Amino acid sequence: MNLNMNSAESLVAQIQGLSGNAGDLTQLRNYLKQSDESLRAESTQLAPLLTELDPSMHSLGYLYILDACTSGPISKEQANEVVLSVARFVNACAAEQIRMAPDKFISVCKRFKDQVMLLDDPMRGVAPLLTALRKLQTSSEQLTTLHPDFLLLCLLSKCYKTGLSILEDDILDVDQPRDLFLYCYYGGMICIGQKQFRKALELLHNVVTAPMSITSAIAVEAYKKYILVSLIHLGQFSTNFPKYTSSAAQRNLKNLSQPYLELANSYSTGKISELQMCVQTNREKFDGDKNFGLVKQVMSSMYKRNIQRLTQTYLTLSLQDIANTVQLNSPKEAEMHVLQMIQDGEIYATINQKDGMVRFLEDPEQYKTCEMIERVDSSIQRIMMLSKKLTTMNENMSYDPSYLGKVGKERQRFDFDDFDTVPSKFNI
Amino acid sequence: MEAEDDAAGAMIDDGDDEIRANGETQRHRPIMSGEQLDVEAYAALYTGRTKISRLLFLADKCGVVSMQLEALRTAYDEIKKGENTQMFREVLAKIDGRLGPNYDPDSAWSDAVDRRAELRKEKLENELNAYRTNLIKESIRMGYNDFGDFYYAHGQLGEAFKNYIRTRDYCTTTKHIIYMCLNAILVSIEMGQFTHVASYVSKAEQSQDALDPVTIAKLRCAAGLAYLEGKKYKLAARKFLETGPELGNNYTEVISAQDIATYGGLCALASFDRAELKSKVIDNVNFRNFMELVPEIRELINDFYTSHYATCLEYMGNLKANLLLDIHLHDHVETLYEQIRNKALIQYTHSFVSVDLHMMANAFNTSVTGLERELEALITNDQIQARIDSHNKILYARHADQRNGTFQRVLQTGSEFDREVRAMLLRANLIKHDYHLKASRKH
Numbered sequence: 001m002n003l004n005m006n007s008a009e010s011l012v013a014q015i016q017g018l019s020g021n022a023g024d025l026t027q028l029r030n031y032l033k034q035s036d037e038s039l040r041a042e043s044t045q046l047a048p049l050l051t052e053l054d055p056s057m058h059s060l061g062y063l064y065i066l067d068a069c070t071s072g073p074i075s076k077e078q079a080n081e082v083v084l085s086v087a088r089f090v091n092a093c094a095a096e097q098i099r100m101a102p103d104k105f106i107s108v109c110k111r112f113k114d115q116v117m118l119l120d121d122p123m124r125g126v127a128p129l130l131t132a133l134r135k136l137q138t139s140s141e142q143l144t145t146l147h148p149d150f151l152l153l154c155l156l157s158k159c160y161k162t163g164l165s166i167l168e169d170d171i172l173d174v175d176q177p178r179d180l181f182l183y184c185y186y187g188g189m190i191c192i193g194q195k196q197f198r199k200a201l202e203l204l205h206n207v208v209t210a211p212m213s214i215t216s217a218i219a220v221e222a223y224k225k226y227i228l229v230s231l232i233h234l235g236q237f238s239t240n241f242p243k244y245t246s247s248a249a250q251r252n253l254k255n256l257s258q259p260y261l262e263l264a265n266s267y268s269t270g271k272i273s274e275l276q277m278c279v280q281t282n283r284e285k286f287d288g289d290k291n292f293g294l295v296k297q298v299m300s301s302m303y304k305r306n307i308q309r310l311t312q313t314y315l316t317l318s319l320q321d322i323a324n325t326v327q328l329n330s331p332k333e334a335e336m337h338v339l340q341m342i343q344d345g346e347i348y349a350t351i352n353q354k355d356g357m358v359r360f361l362e363d364p365e366q367y368k369t370c371e372m373i374e375r376v377d378s379s380i381q382r383i384m385m386l387s388k389k390l391t392t393m394n395e396n397m398s399y400d401p402s403y404l405g406k407v408g409k410e411r412q413r414f415d416f417d418d419f420d421t422v423p424s425k426f427n428i
Numbered sequence: 429m430e431a432e433d434d435a436a437g438a439m440i441d442d443g444d445d446e447i448r449a450n451g452e453t454q455r456h457r458p459i460m461s462g463e464q465l466d467v468e469a470y471a472a473l474y475t476g477r478t479k480i481s482r483l484l485f486l487a488d489k490c491g492v493v494s495m496q497l498e499a500l501r502t503a504y505d506e507i508k509k510g511e512n513t514q515m516f517r518e519v520l521a522k523i524d525g526r527l528g529p530n531y532d533p534d535s536a537w538s539d540a541v542d543r544r545a546e547l548r549k550e551k552l553e554n555e556l557n558a559y560r561t562n563l564i565k566e567s568i569r570m571g572y573n574d575f576g577d578f579y580y581a582h583g584q585l586g587e588a589f590k591n592y593i594r595t596r597d598y599c600t601t602t603k604h605i606i607y608m609c610l611n612a613i614l615v616s617i618e619m620g621q622f623t624h625v626a627s628y629v630s631k632a633e634q635s636q637d638a639l640d641p642v643t644i645a646k647l648r649c650a651a652g653l654a655y656l657e658g659k660k661y662k663l664a665a666r667k668f669l670e671t672g673p674e675l676g677n678n679y680t681e682v683i684s685a686q687d688i689a690t691y692g693g694l695c696a697l698a699s700f701d702r703a704e705l706k707s708k709v710i711d712n713v714n715f716r717n718f719m720e721l722v723p724e725i726r727e728l729i730n731d732f733y734t735s736h737y738a739t740c741l742e743y744m745g746n747l748k749a750n751l752l753l754d755i756h757l758h759d760h761v762e763t764l765y766e767q768i769r770n771k772a773l774i775q776y777t778h779s780f781v782s783v784d785l786h787m788m789a790n791a792f793n794t795s796v797t798g799l800e801r802e803l804e805a806l807i808t809n810d811q812i813q814a815r816i817d818s819h820n821k822i823l824y825a826r827h828a829d830q831r832n833g834t835f836q837r838v839l840q841t842g843s844e845f846d847r848e849v850r851a852m853l854l855r856a857n858l859i860k861h862d863y864h865l866k867a868s869r870k871h
């Protein structure tokens with residue numbers, strides 16, 4: 001089918017006519033699917049058609065044409081144009097319509113991302129991609145292919161806070177394991193950037209323990225960062241994997257991150273000098289992995305850890321003694337550390353500058369305030385919600401035909417009684 | 429219990445003066461046993477092979493020439509009474525001519541002994557062969573036993589052990605089995621194979637017939653030694669404490685009654701809590717008999733119990749040099765002492781809301797900074813719930829607020845659960861996805 005001016009006009013007419021209700025839209029989608037190839041062939045001439053369509057009303061048609069327009073090679077000069085038009089479309093389009101052709105939408109957005117990167121201006125892509133992925137999602141639990149791209153742009157443009165906004169969602173629905181790996185890895189890095197180590201640890205943990213048949217580079221890098229963040233946040237690192245970790249990960253990850261395990265080992269001695277030595281010897285490797293910034297944070301966290309340990313033991317201690325025990329050079333330096341920690345709420349203490357003494361206090365939290373009760377309550381609500389979800393999933397699983405088929409095969413002969421014991425296989 | 433209440437009451441009532449007085453003025457008795465070990469008296473406690481090996485051990489470790497020579501001389505005399513030429517040569521090498529012409533390499537004696545041994549061995553072999561052809565169980569047992577005795581006397585412990593064990597197939601009565609076990613235990617202790625000791629003790633204890641009290645006591649001692657070597661001090665203490673007074677001087681080829689008091693007392697101090705110490709050690713009539721033999725141990729246990737730590741530690745300090753010379757205890761002295769000291773520190777702080785570190789240092793005969801280090805280690809290990817006011821040198825007890833602690837734990841558990849469940853759901857979804865993928869690829 002050759003697309004001359006006439007058919008172009010008819011295409012526009014079709015789009016305009018069939019963008020009303022759901023039934024029409026399905027028809028339009030089928031029509032567009034058929035003419036997709038010819039659209040691509042004519043990609044260069046399609047741009048003017050866009051002006052005749054309203055992106056918010058004719059989103060589906062607009063999307064196909066936009067996709068065809070951008071499918072060819074794009075020159076540097078055009079890039080700016082493309083970025084602008086996609087951004088406009090993403091902002092205006094109707095969510096229900098684009099969800100009918102998610103592949104198209106994703107490929108348009110991916111191209112948009114590439115162009116933004118090409119222009120070396122990742123910041124421009126952040127807001128449109130956020131809108132795009134929100135529109136593409138059917139629920140906040142769904143992970144779209146756009147998630148990792150969005151987080152990557154956030155990372156590159158250092159818009160960590162915007163990135164955090166989507167990391168707060170509980171992701172449960174995953175189409176592509178690779179998306180999840182990247183999402184968690186980038187998400188972990190964003191959390192590290194925002195010093196939200198707990199969340200970062202959780203995300204990296206997800207990558208390391210995710211079911212995988214072969215070790216991916218993403219998992220290896222995530223494991224390295226996992227070790228470092230675990231040291232910073234928890235002050236320790238257990239080399240044992242949880243038992244649900246895939247065997248591929250258990251076999252290979254440790255071998256691929258030796259310097260990091262050495263670091264964890266020297267950290268556990270609690271001696272700053274040994275840690276420094278280990279960092280010195282492995283400096284090149286840390287630099288090569290671009291993790292040296294984190295390694296430096298690991299080093300400074302050891303001072304904190306040692307000071308925190310003192311609060312367990314002492315009520316008052318002179319700055320000089322603190323400096324001696326945690327191997328700082330001067331009482332002045334110790335004072336700076338203690339001050340910083342008090343500011344960050346990591347210890348409770350007061351400094352008496354006259355005598356050079358630090359007085360450690362107990363945690364003033366009395367668990368009596370309304371806020372605390374609310375926090376407890378919300379925690380309970382969340383857990384109830386989670387366990388409900390767990391039960392539903394368990395139920396769904398227990399009548400999933402393929403699951404039953406597998407269990408039946410393993411058991412050879414099955415009684416009705418057997419099914420009662422099946423869910424108990426699922427331990428938390 | 430009364431004594432305990434009194435002591436605790438006095439401490440709280442009279443406060444500081446009393447605590448100071450405890451350590452210094454009130455009980456200033458001369459403490460003995462600080463001087464060197466009397467080798468002759470020590471050797472007199474033991475018989476048989478252990479006497480020689482203990483003396484040689486003493487000579488190796490003591491580091492004082494006069495004592496070393498004394499020990500070697502006694503050992504030399506003792507060996508001459510026996511037939512162990514191998515050990516004889518060892519001792520001679522150690523003496524190295526330092527004891528004058530009376531202690532020369534008496535080759536005539538050793539040659540004679542060796543020759544006699546050769547003959548005896550031949551004779552035993554012939555006898556045993558004769559028994560074996562005749563298939564008389566009892567005689568075969570005796571034959572192996574004689575062989576065991578022979579090898580034991582000549583210092584070939586491995587061979588002796590083998591032969592004693594061989595009698596096992598020919599034992600007809602429980603008495604024989606007990607005899608076999610005791611022999612095996614004896615040789616194993618000499619060889620330092622304490623796993624064998626434990627297994628033969630339990631074998632002997634399984635016998636159906638009632639054992640006579642002396643045998644029971646012997647088995648308890650052997651079990652105690654085995655546990656001691658295995659660093660299971662609490663179990664060792666129990667075994668030593670259960671040892672009956674019937675033991676007397678019946679087991680001097682292994683252990684003396686004095687040793688039982690020492691080993692048992694120290695292990696008990698290091699591992700028992702206060703109530704156990706009172707009921708199982710101090711009020712134990714049987715064990716009291718043993719403790720009478722070593723008054724230092726009795727005193728130090730009493731001092732520990734009545735919280736006179738300074739004298740207790742002083743006794744311990746005085747005993748230490750000699751304990752280090754003990755063939756069984758030397759490896760464990762440091763650990764036991766450390767544990768006892770830690771327990772003393774913990775017990776001392778237990779009853780106070782606040783403790784002046786100067787006074788405490790006084791009571792433990794140490795410096796304030798040293799004490800601070802020790803306390804710090806104990807607090808870090810969660811053995812003392814307290815915090816140190818390093819400025820005013822006061823230790824404050826810290827009473828964990830249960831309510832706050834519970835809240836903290838609950839919130840933490842909640843968030844952990846939250847995290848775990850979400851991670852699990854995610855993993856389950858991934859697996860499901862993977863599974864669907866495989867299924868769709870198949871079709």
